[in-house]
Amino acid sequence: MTPDKFISIEGITKRFPAPGGGTTTVFEDLWLSLKRGEFTCIIGHSGCGKTTVLNILAGLDVPTEGAVIVDGQAIEGPSIDRAVIFQSHALLPWRTVMGNVVYAVSSKWSRWSKADQQKQAQKFIDLVGLTGAEHKRPAELSGGMKQRVGIARALSIEPKIMLMDEPFSALDALTRGTLQDEVRRICVETGQTVFMITHDVDEAIYLADRIVMMSNGPDAVFAEIVENPLPKDRKRTDFHKHPLYYGVRNHIIDFLVTRSKIFAAEVQGGAFDKRHVPVVRPGVPVAVAASTAPATPPMPGLQRSSVASG
Amino acid sequence: MNLPMGVRAAILTIAIFVAFMLAWHVATQGSGPVAQMDPEYAKLMGKTATQGTSAMPGPLDVGSKLWEHLRQPFYDNGPNDKGVGIQLAYSIGRVAIGYFLAVAAAIPIGFLIGMSPLMSRALDPFIQVLKPISPLAWMPLALYTIKDSHLSSIFVIFICSVWPMLINTAFGVAAVRKEWLNVARTLEVGPVRRAFTIILPAAAPTILTGMRISIGIAWLVIVAAEMLVGGTGIGYFVWNEWNNLSITNVITAILLIGVIGMVLDQILARLTRLVTFPE
Numbered sequence: 001m002t003p004d005k006f007i008s009i010e011g012i013t014k015r016f017p018a019p020g021g022g023t024t025t026v027f028e029d030l031w032l033s034l035k036r037g038e039f040t041c042i043i044g045h046s047g048c049g050k051t052t053v054l055n056i057l058a059g060l061d062v063p064t065e066g067a068v069i070v071d072g073q074a075i076e077g078p079s080i081d082r083a084v085i086f087q088s089h090a091l092l093p094w095r096t097v098m099g100n101v102v103y104a105v106s107s108k109w110s111r112w113s114k115a116d117q118q119k120q121a122q123k124f125i126d127l128v129g130l131t132g133a134e135h136k137r138p139a140e141l142s143g144g145m146k147q148r149v150g151i152a153r154a155l156s157i158e159p160k161i162m163l164m165d166e167p168f169s170a171l172d173a174l175t176r177g178t179l180q181d182e183v184r185r186i187c188v189e190t191g192q193t194v195f196m197i198t199h200d201v202d203e204a205i206y207l208a209d210r211i212v213m214m215s216n217g218p219d220a221v222f223a224e225i226v227e228n229p230l231p232k233d234r235k236r237t238d239f240h241k242h243p244l245y246y247g248v249r250n251h252i253i254d255f256l257v258t259r260s261k262i263f264a265a266e267v268q269g270g271a272f273d274k275r276h277v278p279v280v281r282p283g284v285p286v287a288v289a290a291s292t293a294p295a296t297p298p299m300p301g302l303q304r305s306s307v308a309s310g
Numbered sequence: 311m312n313l314p315m316g317v318r319a320a321i322l323t324i325a326i327f328v329a330f331m332l333a334w335h336v337a338t339q340g341s342g343p344v345a346q347m348d349p350e351y352a353k354l355m356g357k358t359a360t361q362g363t364s365a366m367p368g369p370l371d372v373g374s375k376l377w378e379h380l381r382q383p384f385y386d387n388g389p390n391d392k393g394v395g396i397q398l399a400y401s402i403g404r405v406a407i408g409y410f411l412a413v414a415a416a417i418p419i420g421f422l423i424g425m426s427p428l429m430s431r432a433l434d435p436f437i438q439v440l441k442p443i444s445p446l447a448w449m450p451l452a453l454y455t456i457k458d459s460h461l462s463s464i465f466v467i468f469i470c471s472v473w474p475m476l477i478n479t480a481f482g483v484a485a486v487r488k489e490w491l492n493v494a495r496t497l498e499v500g501p502v503r504r505a506f507t508i509i510l511p512a513a514a515p516t517i518l519t520g521m522r523i524s525i526g527i528a529w530l531v532i533v534a535a536e537m538l539v540g541g542t543g544i545g546y547f548v549w550n551e552w553n554n555l556s557i558t559n560v561i562t563a564i565l566l567i568g569v570i571g572m573v574l575d576q577i578l579a580r581l582t583r584l585v586t587f588p589e
Contacts, residue, residue, distance in 0.1 A: 060492055078495040090489040093587040094511045103507070107497035139588040157497070 005069070006036035006193060007057070007161060011275075012066035014052050026052055027220040029066070031275045032212065034161075037191040041204040043252065044214030045260060050197045051165055057195060058084045058163050071160055080108050083154035085164040089146040091138040091153075098134040101125060101153050108157040124156040125149075128182060144175035151183065155192070162187075164196040168203065180206060181236055188232075201252050205230065206239055212277075213255050215263035221272070223263050225279045226252060251282035331369045340364035367558040375558045376565065390550060392542070394563065398570060400542040404460070404535075405528045405574075408467025412524065416472045417517065420479025421505065424513070430480065437476065445470035445531050449538055459539035463532070470531045471524035478520025482513030514585035522578035529571045 009032040015023040026049040034040050042050050055061035057068060059078035068075045070082065083104075091100050101121035109117065125134055128148040138146055147167060154162055167183075168176040184207055187194055198204050204211045211226040229244045239245060266272055313321075344362045352360045367375075383395025423430045445466045452462035486509050494504045536545025544563060551559035 058496055060495060078492075078498060080496070080498045082496065084492070084496045086489055086492070088489060090487075090493050092490060092493070092508070092511070093589045094514075094585070104497055107499055137587060 005033040006038075006071060007034040007195070008069040009033070009053070009057075010067050010069060012053070012056060012063035012068065014049060014056075014061075015064045025219050026217055027214075029274050030222055032222055032225075032277065034193065034195065034210075036193055039187055039192075039194045039196070039207055039209045040212060041196050041198050041208035041210075042212045042214060043198060043201065043204055043256065044220065045216050045256065048214045048217040048220040048260075050214060054084075054163050054165050054195065054197055057161075058082055060084075080157055081160040083157055083159035083162050085147075085150050085154045085162065085167045087166045087169060089138075089143075089150040091146055091149055093138050096135050096137055097125060097130060097141070097149050097152075098122070100138070100149055101156050104153045104157050121152075121156055124152040127155065127186060128152045142175075143171050144179060147171060147179060148182070151179075151186075155186065155190075159192075161193045161195060164194065166197050166199065169199065176200075176203075177236060183207065201249060201256070202240070204252070205245065205248055206234065206236060210279075211252065213252065213260070215260050215267075219264060219267075221263070221267055221274060222277045223260070223266075224255065225277050227279055227281045229281050247282050251280070334369050338364040338366050338368035365557070367561065371558050372561050372565075376562045379562060379566075389541075392547075394544070394547065394566060397542060397544045397547040398566060401532050401536060401544040402570065404464050404543065405467055405525075405532050408464040409471050409525060409528050411464075412468045412472040412475060412528075413521065415468075416475035416520075417479050420476045420517070421483050421509070423476070423480035424483025425509075430484070437473070441473045441477075446534055446538065449535065453539075459541060463535040463539050463543075466535045467528045467532060471528040474523040474527065475517070475520040478523070479513065479517045482516030482520075483509055485516070486512040511585070515582060518578065518582040518585060522575065522582060525574045525578055526571065529567075529574055533567060 009030055012030050013028045014026040016026065018024045030053070042053065044050050052061055056063050057070075057075070059075050059082065070079075092103065095103060098118065098121055101124060102117050105117045105120045106112070109120070112120075122134070125131060128151050130145060130148050130152065133141065133145065138149070141149065147170075150167070168179055171179065180203060183194075186192065187207075194207075196207065198207075205228060209228055211228065212222050213224045213226060215221050215223045226248065229248060230239055230242050234242065267274075340358065340363045345359060347355070347360070356365050357363050358365050379394045383393045383398075385391075385393040386396060419433075423433055448466055448469050449462060452465045453459065456462050456465060490508050490512055491504070494508045499507070532543065533545035533548065536543035537549040540546050540549070544567060548560055548563045548567075551557075551563065
């Protein structure tokens with residue numbers, strides 16, 4: 001196993017029986033590999049099958065064809081090594097904050113003493129900034145705090161990979177910002193591998209190392225992988241002022257608004273290789289490579305750098 | 311008047327109560343004409359004909375009778391003269407045994423039905439046919455097979471309280487939120503632990519609602535069942551006092567049945583609140 005292929009999606013296909021007989025293909029023959037410690041966001045329109053891909057990674061759904069290999073092992077059902085943060089937080093309302101996190105900890109380390117399980121839970125409750133709210137029940141928490149509990153629960157079992165399905169979409173803009181900061185801080189500190197679905201382009205640019213663009217369904221494909229050219233130490237306060245920011249943003253928006261619809265034609269043309277999804281670093285002009293930063297945002301020139309290792 | 315709603319409701323309750331008591335009191339005074347009749351014949355007639363008073367007891371009669379019962383609820387002067395407390399204890403005991411047997415049967419079977427769509431479909435016809443049967447219709451069959459009137463009345467309580475609990479448990483278990491089950495799946499929680507830590511707490515409010523419906527039905531049915539089987543119990547007491555033509559005792563018993571039923575219902579309502587958590 002190469003370090004580049006910590007998680008390897010290998011030719012997965014999902015089909016559903018269509019209402020009038022026959023089948024509907026949501027997506028077909030998807031290939032993608034994720035590196036250890038990498039933050040990957042997936043962006044695409046509703047109905048392209050993003051959530052299905054995530055559920056397959058979680059083991060909650062099975063592909064009609066193909067397989068997913070995580071750390072050298074094919075996924076066969078859900079595993080405690082892959083934590084899921086649900087869009088609707090999915091906390092157990094009859095348990096306290098501590099109870100919810102301990103539930104996960106005790107599922108992973110059932111032989112630990114109660115005190116050790118609580119210690120582990122407390123560590124992650126502190127990490128997400130919920131110290132003092134341990135004995136509250138989910139109903140007493142705000143939406144942002146609930147999602148923090150969800151994050152603490154996922155992190156407390158020290159998973160190999162964290163899968164997040166639009167974790168912040170139900171939150172207000174301010175709370176979302178703070179939580180994005182927290183998640184980014186925690187992931188950078190712990191080197192957590194993350195696969196996240198989002199609809200928010202700025203969120204993807206702020207959080208992700210690589211952004212996977214998915215074309216519209218049915219018959220959706222991973223159309224392109226955008227490598228985030230912004231520096232790793234970017235800050236929420238000024239990442240949108242970076243000279244490369246608009247290049248990336250425009251490229252993604254352009255894809256979502258126009259290219260995602262017509263991408264199917266490109267695939268039909270036969271030139272598209274599903275096994276080697278093109279990797280782009282938009283907004284990186286030759287001038288930057290020569291280390292002379294331009295005063296105005298550069299045109300989103302496309303530089304096809306390499307292809308994903310298949 | 312700007313009194314809080316609770317106080318206003320209480321005033322209205324008391325007003326209605328007083329009005330009803332007054333109307334009852336006046337209606338049972340009775341001052342009808344008294345016919346002159348032969349003393350031998352008068353012995354065969356009721357008080358209405360001979361003295362002009364109503365045969366229906368007034369609220370004061372019932373009140374003093376109630377007080378008499380409450381002062382000495384547990385006396386025992388032989389089979390046909392036991393304190394009302396003893397009779398109620400017999401009834402509550404039968405309801406408790408039949409009800410808890412029903413809980414023990416309905417919750418596991420309800421779990422099975424709720425978790426397995428196959429079992430749900432397979433058992434549905436039986437439930438649909440058995441559920442609408444009046445529990446008293448089972449009584450002859452129970453007496454014939456069990457050959458014990460006490461056990462038969464317990465069986466009748468069992469059979470009447472089992473259905474609401476069974477149906478509610480199956481529904482509650484089948485309706486557990488998918489995302490909670492997914493939490494358990496992603497944490498690799500085993501089936502037994504999942505049943506006790508996810509499904510049971512999630513379905514508990516629905517199960518307890520079923521249990522609350524059942525205890526109400528059981529308390530309704532025990533009175534009728536005891537009228538049939540006789541011997542002991544508040545239902546037998548009511549029927550016995552009817553045979554004694556003691557309407558005062560019948561009304562007293564009716565009141566006590568109502569109060570006990572309310573207490574049973576409130577206990578279950580409290581328990582339901584204990585296991586219900588808002589999200």
